[in-house]
Amino acid sequence: MTTVTPAAPTQLLAQTGLEARQAIRSGRWSGHTSGTAPHFVQGNVVILPEALANDFLRFCQRNPKPCPLLAVSEPGDPRLPRLGADLDIRTDVPRYRVWRKGELVDEVTDIGALWRNDLVTFVIGCSFSFEQPLIDAGIPLRHIAQGKNVAMYRTNIQTAPAGPFHGPMVVSMRPMTPANAIRAVQVTARVPAVHGAPVHLGDPALIGIADLATPDFGDAVDILPGEMPVYWACGVTPQAVVMEAKPDFCITHAPGAMLVTDLLDSELAF
Template identity: 70%
Template sequence: MNHAAHVRGVIRQGRWASHTSGLASDHVQGNVVILPAAEACDFLRYCQRNPKPCPLLAVSEPGQAALPALGADIDICTDLPRYRVWRHGELVDEPTDISALWRKDLVTFVIGCSFSFEQALMEAGLKLRHVEQGKNVAMFRTSIATEAAGPFKGPLVVTMRPLKAAAAIRAVQVTSRFPNVHGAPVHIGDPSLIGITDLSMPDYGDAVEVMPDELPVFWACGVTPQAAIQQARPEFCITHAPGAMLITDLFNNQLASF
């Protein structure tokens, strides 16, 4: 499934409810946060203060399910494989369609996703183990605090990809070109320095083995807002399920800064 509109159609029909890593690989994917308008201003400031994990691709008008800047036919209520519904900071459901929950005051935020730079990494000849194994990328909560805005605060969440040293250097060069989808890594090497105790036990996604001749390479992750939502405890919120992204009509190369 390589065409964005086709993949969204399959998702909309309920025929795909898994992670989107490797799907429509030429296209930009986005993390999603949907909040009532009363909390939207604080969350917008949170994203602006934490651009590494929260690079904004689009913000909707209240009540607008369409995102014309990202795709002509996008319906945010149906076009993610799986959603998470939060009430007062507690996860209460993981539906595949949120049409019945939609409200006129809801504002959608779409945040850049590291899946978008994976194509550039692979085109540079770098092998990504989770893609080869058909897994979701491994994600970890760290001891690094994000900058608060109103009630929104919490730890930085990162993705991890194991790479040999030379490949890690090349990955820094490649992903630096994509600041709108997290850019260069935030850490390379010893995971304990950023508060991660066990790479075999990710907080989200699937574990992948790190070989003895490899380094774990960590990028900021758009699941970070979910940790902030747990802290802020808004009365109602919807997010993507980790790894289950919105696939847009934008092409990854459109986001390259040089």
């Protein structure tokens, strides 16, 4: 008799932020979080020494499209009570990236051994949080249908600098028909806390993207006849900025492997 090994799941099947974090904390999931915990807000993560925290806070304030702030921790405190009562930033992200002097030196699933009393956590809104409202509006999303991470690209759009922090904006891309693109602008404009409306539609060359088939982060998806690429500012932008600013030490989430919070998408809309 032939034994069939089940295929590895392509999506974390959690219904709430807490359920997602428990699966991540226990080591049962270390992949991307696109499509998980529908209606719960997800966040990008940047962790920096306190000496750089004020500069990065100003950077986020000057660049609200790619870096809409959801929460900032106290120095050395791994908790973010506004985002979840049972939340520990040291264990609750599927994969973390460790940076030293702008170089990616490691990718881990737990940062307890790296934690310091001077570290400040920034949680930045994520486009995954508006994907369920897009689906609810009847707009299909190919990367979710295919169990992929969203495609992300560095652009020639420069961010407004603050202190040592500067660099290019990163965007996420979703292919859509023109009619769905118009509807997507309407839906996402209501949620500026998770990037808001798109920053560009159509020709990738106009924002410095050479080849949509080779994203800088995430997974490529096909653009079918009659569709156009639609681009949103992305919370992976700080990782491009870290490469430029070269701080001595920084921790971020791995692209697509987000912090899933207890906030509901409806709490962010206006």
